[in-house]
Amino acid sequence: MARLKSCAQCHGEDGNSLNAGTPSIAAQPRIFLENYLVLTREGLRGSDAMQRLLKGLPDRDILAFARHYSSLKAVPAPGAVDRVLFERGRAIAARSRCGSCHLPDYSGREQMPRLAGQREEFLLEVMLQYRQNRRRGGDTMMSAALHGIPESEFPALAHFFSRLK
Structure with missing residues (x-):
C-alpha cells in the first residue's frame, strides 16, 4: 500500500514516532485504529493534516492499515527515566484507575488506546486538550476521567506511561 509511506513520514517506519508531537501507532489496538481512522476520514476527529491524508480512503484500506500497525511492536519513547516523576505517575495512574479501561499494563484494548510507550509530549498535549475541551470527537469519557x-x-502521568514497555 503506497499510502503507508505517508504514514511512516510522521509515525515512523515501524509505527514508533520519532517526532515529539506525533503519536506512535505501533501496537495500538486494531479496533481503536479502525475507529480513529474512520472518524478522522469523516472529519469528526484528528488533525486537519490527517483528514486530508485520509480523505476518500476506502474502508478496506483503513482495515488494512489498522491490521498492519496493530501487529507491529511498540518501542518505549526515547529518553531517560526520571525515577521520581515515574513513581509519582505510577501512583497517580493507580489512584485514578487508568488501568481499568486501558488495561493494567496500559497496552489498550478494543477502542481504548495503548498508553504504554507513547510519546510523552503527545500524551501531555492530549491530556491538556481533553481538560480544556479542545479535543475533537464525541468521546467525553476522558474529559470526565481527567476531571x-x-x-x-x-507531566508525571505522561512520563510514566511513555516509559513503559
Whole structure:
C-alpha cells in the first residue's frame, strides 16, 4: 500500500514516532485504529493534516492499515527515566484507575488506546486538550476521567506511561 509511506513520514517506519508531537501507532489496538481512522476520514476527529491524508480512503484500506500497525511492536519513547516523576505517575495512574479501561499494563484494548510507550509530549498535549475541551470527537469519557486529576499531575502521568514497555 503506497499510502503507508505517508504514514511512516510522521509515525515512523515501524509505527514508533520519532517526532515529539506525533503519536506512535505501533501496537495500538486494531479496533481503536479502525475507529480513529474512520472518524478522522469523516472529519469528526484528528488533525486537519490527517483528514486530508485520509480523505476518500476506502474502508478496506483503513482495515488494512489498522491490521498492519496493530501487529507491529511498540518501542518505549526515547529518553531517560526520571525515577521520581515515574513513581509519582505510577501512583497517580493507580489512584485514578487508568488501568481499568486501558488495561493494567496500559497496552489498550478494543477502542481504548495503548498508553504504554507513547510519546510523552503527545500524551501531555492530549491530556491538556481533553481538560480544556479542545479535543475533537464525541468521546467525553476522558474529559470526565481527567476531571479529578490536577493539571500539575499531567507531566508525571505522561512520563510514566511513555516509559513503559
